[in-house]
Amino acid sequence: MKEHQIVRKNLIDMLEELDDKLSRISDDVKHVDNPPEQDFSESAVENENNEVIDALGIAARNEVEKIKQAIHRIDASTYGKCLICGQPIKQERLAALPYANYCITCAEQEERK
Incomplete structure (x- = not known):
């Protein structure tokens, strides 16, 4: 739909x-800029940092998907409809979370599962 083309462009910008x-994140985990630490205590801290970086990477990949x-959904003209109940997702929700799959009611029910 034509009215969703701005949203589509914004989503593509978000993807980039x-x-x-x-x-x-990948460069950091692969230690492109700095080799891994050899000292045990520094290595332990680095491992903790890698776990945090890995979690950030997982969250980013989920957001990309x-x-x-x-x-x-924009291309298929189904954007803005809840995937569970089929009702329109409120514009305020889409403005805050442009890749929302569910209306707020269904999203809350999904979280409880």
Whole structure:
């Protein structure tokens, strides 16, 4: 739909930002800029940092997938409809979370599961 083309462009911009973020995360985990620490205590801290970075990477990849799904829904003219109940997702929710799959009622029910 034509009215969703701005949202589509914004989602693509978000994808590009996340791709850059994932690239930096990947470089950090692979120690592209600095070799891994040899000292045991430094290595332990580095391992903790790697776990946090890995979690950030997982979250970013999940967000990428949600954004791609939203773009697909725009292209299929199903964007803005709840995937569970089929009712329209409120514009305020889509403004805050443009890749929302569910209306707030269904999202709350999904969280409780």
